[in-house]
Amino acid sequence: MANKEVRVLGAWPSPFVMRARIALNIKKLDYEFLQEQLGSKSELLLKSNPVHKKIPVLIHGDKPICESLVIVQYVDEVWSSGPSILPSDPYDRAIARFWAAYIDDKWFPSLSGIPRAQGEEAKMAAIQQVRDGLELLEDAFVKCSKGKPFFGGDSIGYLDIAFGCFLGWLRVTEKSNGVKLLDETKTPNLAKWAVRFCSDVAVKDVMPDTDKLAEFAKVLFAKFRAPPPSN
């Protein structure tokens, strides 16, 4: 597959960008990874995503596709001969989409809520919210995986990607707040799944090293006084 045909505008720390890259990796597609610089937006980004001016953007030929989960579905639908990312059964697809929406609308904002929390009490409440969400996702994992290693079954799929992309930031949050969020005793299946996900061939080269990400987080907070980007 020609290199210039598929380009991803993104940045290595972004979990949303990671989703697009994992999807392309699953399909074994070559792509050009164009990294945006922190604090500035390239001409190409502003041209390809004029509405949101955010990463990731997938540029396929001359077509820009925006919004990480829209990109993942697009990749799945265009390169349909490769391994499937969404399940084949409509109900399983609906369940995967439901939980992906939950992760974006509720769970990830709750994770971002921890560094934003003012004061000990607010911090504890924010931490509890994240843990409650993880318990829901533990149940979801048991139901979706049906005894197999991933949410998607034998291999990683849509929901694995939607959730797994946040594991780096989850670990950074644990480290910088001295707290365990993904607990082997409370959410044993998720804890094991997390290890499998991060070592998957489609994931391991795009999942950032936790220490490197923690360093980046410090720079981000210092520069913007704000936690990770929310796409």
Next chain:
Amino acid sequence: MESQEVKLLGFWVSPFVHRVEWALKLKGVPYEYIEEDIFNKSPLLLELNPVHKKVPVLVHNQKVLAESFVILEYIDENWKQCPLLPQDPYDRAKARFWAKFAEEKILSDGAWRAARAKGDNREKALGSTIEALEKIEGELKGKGKFFGGESIGYLDLALGWISYMLPVWEDVGSIKIMDPTRFPATAAWMSEFVNHPAVKDSLPPRDKMIIYFEKRLKELEI
């Protein structure tokens, strides 16, 4: 043939529920409608949607689904007649993109916020809603009757609330968002939409909506 038992839990004025109903009607899928009082949620609703405790909830042969966009895609994939999403992957991506955009910028944090807000907050919400509507207007220009062309589809259903609920919010909140001279393509689309056979007899009565939203406005002033 497997019996198709479809139930829909809804609330009469919820635009999220309406879009599911239109989809079922377009596909000719018979369903049982169960009205929920969202201010006094039933054990059934809490059992079927414990994560969000919201309507719509679709139950299809014991399979429970929640979240209106998720339900729309399920309906589209399960009943092949009258396709809602376009066939081409890029067109599908665009439809999904704009549905999400409108949901975030015009519905939730847009028009309803503008209707309830006062002073500077109102100006801000109004400004960003209108800016978002301009982008939708751009998408409709030269398209034909609907977003996908001559037939109604996913993006029309996602934005359909604009055609009958936005005017109510404008009234109740004393705001002007949908200026037909500024948004002629959107105005034309709104008219096509409310007159579509799958839509026109299912809309809640205007006077009932006015009473409901006047009350909500008082309760939710920001």
